[in-house]
Amino acid sequence: MNKKINQEPTAVTVIGLGNMGVALAEAFLKGGHPTTVWNRSANKADGLVAKGAALASTVADAVAASPVVIICLSTYEVMHEQLSPLTDELSGRVLVNLTSGTPDQARNTAIWAAEREVEYLDGAIMAVPQLIGLPETLIFYGGSKTLFEAHAPLLRVLGGNAAYLGDDHGAPLLYDLALLTMLYGSVYGYLHAHAFLSTANISPTAFLPFATNWVNHVIAPSITNPDSARALEERNYATDVSNLNTNKLGLEHIIRASKELDIPAEWLKPLHAIAAQQVAEGYGNDAFERVFEALRKS
Template sequence: MSTTNTPRTPVTVIGLGAMGQALAGAFLEAGHPTTVWNRSRSKGDSLVVRGAVRAETAEEAVRATELTVVCVVDYDASQAILAPLAEAFEGRVLVNLTSDTPERSREAAAWAAEHSIAHLDGAVMVPTPLIGSPEALLFYSGSQEAFDRHEPTLKALGGKAAFVGTDPGLAAIYDLSLLDFFYGSISGLVHAYALATGDGVKAADLAPYLSTIVQILPPIAEYTAANIDASSYPGTQANLGMMAAGVDHILHAARTRGLDVSQLESIKSVADRAVAKGHRDDDWASTYEVLADRDQNPSAA
């Protein structure tokens, strides 16, 4: 626990799954008096040993401090806990770090506004071992005043506490967008290993060379974002027609080796549609014009 003599803001944590326990533990480590509550009482045992106070009810937990952090499985679970506690939250701040969709975040914020509860929606972007570290990234959106007032306390959870806007759904948008990139990337990684092992190359033998690809991603991310925002896709370094041909080579090799090619087929389909729209000589970022064409995408709402 922190040895500083500076008084720390008391905080409540509701929901003591793996992430909730990590959040409560980070508050304790930073010296914040911490009250905890979970439906399964035993999940708070290790935190109580470390100095947390166990509330007997969710209402008691909320009333114990000005700031309550909730982290449960989804917004159905959080609202089931929180809905009966509107009166207990009067004059207090609710930070909901439950993962769900932007729509659910906005619904929860509307409920909070209806009951005059200061509300922050949030998203945790790191696994539990990194909670409390300077590198840990958490997004927050909703009440600017609540964030400004409690930012020092929230930074106990992670040094990168990013307030992304007053629309309460924005933290979830940032969360899902980064995870969209992550899951697409990790799926591509596993597929790359499957392609290599198909010819007897061990995944571990390929792994050291992937750093070359990883190292060029940060500048690619920056200029791709700039090109999309400017609706300008200069393909002077590598054009879409050339890269689509490269995807076709991978697709052929993967089919020959009996691999699942559904992800590659989707990538090739998007690239081909962008080429058909006149983007052959543009950068790969021009595929955005196909992905974001809501009139042509049947699944778009």
């Protein structure tokens, strides 16, 4: 006869009920986890309480309510403001901090947690609230592997693609910022493109087929190409495709045309300055990726 092992779902606390915190708490409730919540503005818990969450009246009560505490506040400063006054409540708990910040903030918080005998994982959510709870949703985690593995089933309730990055508590936010800087760079370029087009009354919709073609056939293949990744690793900037000299001139055309059309192009000037310096140093026939030499930590 098969005996079914009945494991009680882990009780969990969510601190911070902004757009993201509400989505995290909802996912836990949906997964059948007893869920306690706390937020500075208590009214944001109303919908969750209606779905079965317990509302703690203080942060201390919220932490004391569950063995695992998920933090999702606006900043690390806010997190420390709320948690640092607590002493005994934190000891022996597992803290999973999904608040955005910098790698150093995460590393310092891991030291802070260890001093209080708190088991600590840092994480970074690579999704919007509407994607929380889906199997493909990516969330990075860093800290003790044993701790991550012990809680992976619970963390997968928030996003099935729970990616463990190693012992370094700063790694999730380093990866997060790497992906975000790619996002902001490309979105700014996209908006600059439309500033150009607006000077001739060309609508974003009319341009869409060309933007789509360009992204899919030129940009995406070039930055997702394993050979390019290897070339950066090896610092090998040989090219027979498009060299630094050509790209420096391309940047000059954009900057000059922006001036003629009276739209800003300040964001490209530092990039142009690096390319111009490298061309002056004799690297004009190298790939544009040589710019990385001026950006990377030496």
